[in-house]
Each structure stands twice: as structure tokens, then as C-alpha cells.
Amino acid sequence: MKIFPSSEYKQIIRYSLYWLVASIVIGLISGLASTLIFTCFDLATKVRIAYPWLIFFLPFVGLGIGFLFYRYGTPIERGTHLLIDEIHEPRAFIPKRMSPLIFFTAILTQFFGGSAGREAPAVQLSGALTDHIAQLLRVSKDNRKIFLISSIGSGFSAIFGLPLAGAIYGLEITALGSLRYSAVFPCFVSSIVAASVPEFFHILHPHRFYKIASFPEFNLSVILSLIVAGLIFGLVTRFFIVAIHTVGDLFAKYVTFMPFRPMLGGIIIMLLTLLVGHQHYNGLGIPTIIASFQVPLPMTDFINKTVFTAITLGSGFKGGEITPLFFVGTTLGNGLSQFLPLPLSLLAGLGLVSLFAGASKAPLTSIVLAIELFGTSVSIYAVITCLLAYLFSGNCGLYRIHKPDYSEYK
Template sequence: MNQANPFFYVLKWLLFVLLIGLLSGSASAIFLVALDWAAEVREANLWIIALLPLGGFLIGWFYYRYGTRAVLGNNLLLDEIYEQKEPIPLRMTPMVLLGTVITHLFGGSAGREGTAVQMGGSLADQLQKWFPMSSAERRLVLICGVAGGFASVFGTPLAGAFFALEWMLERKVNWRSIVPTFATAFVADATCEILWGVGHTTYVISEVAPHTIVNFLWVIPAGIAFGLSGRLFAWCTHFFSKIFTHGISYPPLRPVIGGILIALFVWISDSTTYLGLGVPRIVEAFETPLPWYDWLAKTGLTSFTLGAGFKGGEVTPLFFTGATLGNALSAWIPLPLSLLAGMGLVGVFSGATNTPVACTLMGLELFGLEAGFFLAFASGIAFLASGESSIYSSQKLTSKPVFLRKKENSNQESSSPQARQ
């Protein structure tokens, strides 16, 4: 299985692609079914939200006692891409799966992308225990795992592949990584949707504005709003994480306190709209005007949930934030409501994750080609407007446009890992 022999090299990567795709796609299928079950149980038994502090303690204690490096979540995957140290623990997969299901079951506000990406990455990294591989091959295996997890949990293989490449490699894509990454994403998506029969939510842009200069000019203020919203989401997530980390020294107690406050919020507001994934509200954002503050409430509640130590992802809450913000902007921007909701869905995601190309591809996969120019323009503007913010603290942003980078003194301009940290 030497790279010098093209036949065995291709055969090895074909095996890797199939294994990673099947594993990550199957994990996502189990995860999505479990999330649907958790949401149904919670909505049918709203009293269970009172047990959120107990659920938080279970998550916090297990991660504190058994989590080791798995507690770093998505940032561990990024750290291993930038500077490989040791294998990602297999325990990350069951722990993040169960932790996220518990979060959703008892009423936390979180997403699913982070869980799928961590499962895909940790499962893929186990291959190095069975197959000899170089550091470059191991890096590509991790990228394929992330692509498989993202693609299968959202049903967007193109966006999943490019998200992994763009997110993990600062948009410096090696052509050798393209084919395995895209192939893995398609295998994982097919495994989840065709092999296991687990589908995905459909969002519809019912009306697209004419492609005129005036309409595209209106995308600029909308894109800036989406970028700033993504920046706010990232800032709030890091802010609450620091508050809980520095304010409560015993980790299992953090989600307990957070769970009490979230349960109080639900009791006072008498609403479960902002709990869980919030998919029904996202669908509504494409159809009818909603309260202007929906995007702000979801931003605060999700960042608080994750900052307190509950498990889950950020992307679906970013979809919620973007779609409802676009919905609210329809009162001032003369573009169709559903188009603004779709632009917001990909735009806020782009601003918070620094992945404008992946977000554009996701928009095309979700909404079709007709709205493509609007979606791409909104994603690009949001990416620029968000500055150097990111929901992932370990993500390196050195490929941001020069005029957006912070000025550094000569001692900080070194390209060494120590200087960049």
C-alpha cells in the first residue's frame, strides 16, 4: 500500500472513502433519529424541561470524569489538523451523541452540526490504528470525516465537502484532497438518506427577485446585517463560555446553573420556540412575518446553552438566526421575504464560520440555482462584514482579506505555530 504504486494508493483511498462515508453517514442517521425522538418527547411532556439542570449535571460529570481531550469538541479537530499530536479518542463519538440528545431532550438550545462533525472526525481518525499512514494522509482522513459528518446530517454533500476543506485548511486547498473529500461526502449522504432512509428538512424560497442592479444593491445592507449577526453569535458564545469557566471552578456544576436559568427563561416566557433545533420556526421564516426579536432570542439562548457546557452544534441555530433576521429585514428591504430568509440562513452561517464558498454551495443545494447570485453575494458580504470573528476558537483566520486583519507588530508576524498562537 505504497503511494509509489498508483494502483494500491487508489485502492487504499477508495477503501478509506467507503469506510469513512459509511461510518459517518450511519452515525448521522442514528443521531438524527435520536434527535427527532428527543424533540417529540420534550414537546409532549413540557414538564421535562424542569429536569434540564439534572441533564446538565450528567453531561458535565461524564465529560469531567471521562471526557479527556474529547471535551475540546470541534476545536480538537482543528488542533489536530494544524499540529498533529495524538489520535482523537473514539469515546468522543458516543459522548457527544448522548450529550447532544440529552441537551435536546431536556430543553437546551443547540444544533447538530458540531455533533455530526465530531462523530465523523473521531470515527475517521480510528483508521490510523489499522492502516499505516503519513501525517498528510491522516490530515486528509480527518477532513474526510468532517465532510462526511456535515454532508450526511444536512443532506448537502457539496457544501459538506467544501465546508471541511474551507474550515480546516483556511481555504488553502490541496488538489489531492478534493476528490477523496467530495467522494466521502456523497457516500455519507447516500448512507444516511438512501441506505438508512433518514431524510432532511426542506426549505423553500418561493419567490426570487429580478436580477437587477437595484436589487443586488439591497443585498449589501442585508449582507452586512447577517455578518454582524454572525459576529454577535460568535462573541456571545465565547463570552458565556468564559463567564462559566472563570466563574464556576467545578465543571459539572456549570450546566446545572445554566440549566436552571434556561428552565426559568422558558417558564417566564411561556414559550418553547427557541429550544432545540428550532426547525419549525426556520420553516415559518420562509412563509410568514415573525416577531423581529426571534433572531436575537435564539442567539442569546443558544450561546448561553453551549457556553454553560451543554453539547450540540451551532449551525442549525445559525440557520434559525439568519432566516428570522432575514424575515425581520423584509420590513425595510424591498426583496421577497423568503429570499431574504434564505440569504440570511447562509449569510449568518458564513459570517460566523468563515466559510463563504461552502455556504454558497449549501444555498444552491437547498434552494436551487435561481437564487444563486443573491445567496453567493449575501454570503460574501457577510463574510467580509464579520471581520475576524469565529464560533471556533481554534480556527486560524490568517487568510482573511488584508484590510480585515489586525495589525501586528514585527514580533507577531512570525509564521511559526508558537507565534500564531
């Protein structure tokens, strides 16, 4: 056997060059798309806060969004699931209308007071644009799958400014129990490139303000507290996901005409906003997420945000679940600090990553996310709560991916 066989290294060099160029292109597309989403959401939030009466137009906007997806939505309304399905069961290229529809409807949801995140529009826009490029370049079926995996990871990376978590996210949520190692190199390169694009435009990601003030000495009391927290995080994750699915099922069952679903959802969100007397639960809720690392907040915040998000997304408005999930996780952790002997900021941070672990069914991504957000000191704490939340959230998740199977333990 030759030490350095020339034919093998020619293949390695060709593979590396091909995917280096392709990954840079995917990263730039995802980075620019996410920068656009981030900027527009930021502007929409500022305008909505300045003019709170915009909430009264949410039902009319819902009617318009419902009609657009009634007329043009198939199969676009499946969102991120469509990208994942095209990786495992490819049928056709992503419809070109997905890009403008997802972009404008997500911005409108945010502008008029719906409770939804920006990560799903960023990932979906990145995936749709990347698939258009793959179609133009006539890439092979296998390479197209890697293009889509990389676009999901790089979209996540760019919108949150977290390249390592983004790369592993793209690999893990598309794995379906079998990690595609051929996508590792493209996913990491595209995620690193994508994360650098918002920085070039001086985008300041909110996570820079997520600070854990202190880490307690590891002892039996701390371990037991972490176990209790992890169990609660898992159960609340399940409540969050079931709430969204249940509301969606109820709207589909009792409101047969699709355009009327988000219109009714908009009316309910408008009335709830008037009832609580503020808009802390509308939109992204970034100020509350930041505050949950610093000062005690009402224990009911996580429940209220779950309700607002479930009605928004369940009725048919567009946006992501992850940023609202971060809100629910940090405020839940903040509330648990009243009962558990752990620092408030630590529980807020663990709530953020643990609910993500349970909802995304991506525990490895969540642990890397914790380290990338809070440093290596959080690792052992995050491992305990993330794995428990992953297990005790059960077999329901945000995506159609590999989930824990407990059937043999009946």
C-alpha cells in the same frame, strides 16, 4: 516525454483505488453515525414536545454532563477544534471515549430542552470513529490527516443531506489558508457516499421544506437591498459568536467548579422557557426555520434564539452551533423583509447561508450551500450577501481557521 508513462499511471491507479476504498469506508461510517444522530435527535425532540415538563430536569442533566466532562473531558471538550488541530498539529489519536461522551451528552441536551444543533455531534462522532479506524489500519500521518478532513466533510454532508457543500466544507474549514488538494478526491467521494446513507434509511432532511418562492428582477434597488442585508447579516453573525464566547468566559470566571456551570445554565434556560411561555427557542427549532420561509415571524425571534443558544453552549451543554445559526439567519431575514423590498422567503434563505458564511469563515461552502439548497437562481444574490457577511463578521468565527486579515489597512 512519453504520452502515457506506465510508472506514473501505476501510481495514479494505486492512489485512486486506495482512496476509493478508504473514502467509501469513511462515507459509510459518517453516514451511519449521522443517521443515528439524526434519528435520536428527532426522537428526543418529539418526546420533549410531548412532555414539556422535561425542561425542569435540565439543571440536573447539566450537572451530570458537567461532571462527565470534568472527569473525562480533556481534551474532548474542544470538539470540532480537536479534529482540526489534529489535522494541522497531530499529537495523538482521538480518545476512544469521545464517541460515547459526545453522542450521549448531545442527546441529553436535546432531550431536556437545551438549544443546540446536531451537526457538531455528527461531525465529531464521524471524526472520532474514522480516527479509530485509521489507528487500527496504521495509516501514515499524512493519510490520517486526509481521513480526518474527509470525515468532517462527510459528517456534515450526511447530517444535512448536502454532499457538495459537505465536501467543500471539509476542505475549507481545515485549510488554514492552504487547501490540501490531495484530500479533494477522498472528500468528495466520502461525502457523496455519506449523503446516500440517510436516504437509504428514508431520512427526510428538513431542507426539503426550505423554499424560496420568487427571485426579483436584478436592478439597482435589489442590489442596494442585498448590500444592506449582507452588512446586517455580518454584524448579527458577530453578535451570535461573541455572545457564545462571552457567556462561556463569564461562566468560567465566576463558576470555578466545572459541573456547576451547565447546572446553572440549565436553571437559566428553564426560567427563560417559563418566561416566554413556550419552547420555540429550545432544541433545534426546525419548525420555526421552515415557517420563516412562509409567514412573517416576530422580529425578536433571532435575538431570543441567540440568547438561548449562547447560554446552552456557553455554560457547557453539548451540541452544535450551525442549526441554531440557521434559525437565527432565517428569522433575521424574515424580519428584514418588513423593511427591505425583497421577498420574505429570499431573505430567509440568504440569512441562512450568509450567517453560516460569517460564522464558519467558509464563504465558498456557503455559496455552494445556497445553490444546493435553492438552485442556481440564488447564486448571484448569495454571492453578494455571503461575501459581505463573511467580511463584516470580522475576525471571529466558530473554528480556528484562516480569517480575513485587515491589519495592513490600519
